[in-house]
Amino acid sequence: MRYTVDKTDAGQRLDQFVTRRIKKASRAQVREAIDEGQVTINDQAMKPSYKLRIGDVVEYPEINARQEEQTPENVDLDILYQDEHLAAINKPPGMVTHPAKGHWDGTLTAALIAKFSQLSDIGGASRPGIVHRLDRDTSGVLVIAKNNEAHEALTQQFADRITEKEYFAIVANCPDRDRDVINEPIGPHPRFRERMSIVRDDPEAKEAKTFYEVAERFDGFAAFKVFPKTGRTHQIRVHLAHIKHPVLCDRAYGNQARITLGEIARTDDEQIVLSRTALHAHRLKINHPVTGEPLEFKAPIPEDLHSTLVVLRKYRSV
Numbered sequence: 001m002r003y004t005v006d007k008t009d010a011g012q013r014l015d016q017f018v019t020r021r022i023k024k025a026s027r028a029q030v031r032e033a034i035d036e037g038q039v040t041i042n043d044q045a046m047k048p049s050y051k052l053r054i055g056d057v058v059e060y061p062e063i064n065a066r067q068e069e070q071t072p073e074n075v076d077l078d079i080l081y082q083d084e085h086l087a088a089i090n091k092p093p094g095m096v097t098h099p100a101k102g103h104w105d106g107t108l109t110a111a112l113i114a115k116f117s118q119l120s121d122i123g124g125a126s127r128p129g130i131v132h133r134l135d136r137d138t139s140g141v142l143v144i145a146k147n148n149e150a151h152e153a154l155t156q157q158f159a160d161r162i163t164e165k166e167y168f169a170i171v172a173n174c175p176d177r178d179r180d181v182i183n184e185p186i187g188p189h190p191r192f193r194e195r196m197s198i199v200r201d202d203p204e205a206k207e208a209k210t211f212y213e214v215a216e217r218f219d220g221f222a223a224f225k226v227f228p229k230t231g232r233t234h235q236i237r238v239h240l241a242h243i244k245h246p247v248l249c250d251r252a253y254g255n256q257a258r259i260t261l262g263e264i265a266r267t268d269d270e271q272i273v274l275s276r277t278a279l280h281a282h283r284l285k286i287n288h289p290v291t292g293e294p295l296e297f298k299a300p301i302p303e304d305l306h307s308t309l310v311v312l313r314k315y316r317s318v
Helices: 014-021 027-035 108-115 148-159 235-242 261-265 303-315
Strands: 002-004 057-059 079-082 086-091 139-145 164-172 179-183 186-188 196-198 209-218 221-228 272-274 279-287 294-298
Touching: 014 027, 014 057, 079 294, 086 108, 139 148, 139 294, 148 279, 164 235, 164 303, 179 235, 186 235, 196 235, 209 235, 209 303, 221 235, 261 272, 261 303, 272 303
Parallel strands: 139 279
Antiparallel strands: 002 057, 079 086, 086 139, 164 221, 164 279, 179 209, 186 196, 209 221, 279 294
C-alpha cells in the first residue's frame, strides 16, 4: 500500500497512522512490521515514533490480523504467593512472559490462563494478568494481577517507583569497587532494533538508574546484587555491559551465549556450565494493591546459577 501524507495526517506518529489505516491489525503487529523495515517513509525505514510530514510517501504491506487469544497450556508454575487479587510467580529461565515474534507457544500467559480462573485484561488478550515482564532467559519473581483494580494499582506502584527490586547477576570481570550507581539514559540501539543502548542525545532515551554491590569476587568474574531504580527495557543488562561487566552468557550485550568448564578452569573441557543469561529477579517488595499491606516475595537462586557459583569458587576463588 502506498500513501502520500497531506496536512490531515501530518504530525501523526507512524505506528498510529498505519494502525488506523489497517483496521484488522493490532498496534503491536504494526510496530513489529515497522521494526522489521516493512514500512518505509520515502523508501527509508523509520522508527515507530517518527512524526509524519506533508509530502512523505508511506509504503506499508498488507498485514493480516493474528489471533491474539492465548491457548491455555498446562505447565507447572512455582507460585510464591497468591490471594484473590494477585499472585507472585517464580518464572523459570527460558519461558517467554507473553507472546512475541517467534514465541507464540509455551508462554507464561498460556500457563496463567490454564492455572487461574480470573486475570486482569487491561493489557489485552495476549497479556492477561501481566503487570511487568522479565526477559526470556531471566528467572525470578513476577507479579500477576487477577483483576483490573489490582492491575492498575500495581502498575502505578511501578510507575511511581514504590516497588523495591533486587536482582542477582553473575558478571564478567572483577570490579575495583564494592558498590556503585550507574545513571545513564537508555534508548533504542541506533543499529540493532532488538537491542537498547546508552544514548545521551536521543529524544527517545529515558532516564535509567541502577545500583549494584559486589556479593562475591572471583578471578575474572563477580556476583552482583543489583537494585534497579527505574524499569527500562534491558536496563540491568545494558548498564552492566556499559561499565565492562556484562552479565555472563548474555549473547546480546556480552557476545557470549554459553560458558564451558574449560573456560573457567583454563582447560580444554567442553562441558557447558551455563547457557543462559546469568540474571535472576531475586526479591520484589510491593504494597498490596487493595489493602496497602507491605508484601515481599523472594525466589531462591536457581540451580544453574548456584552450580556456576560452585565452579567459580573451585577454580577462580581469590
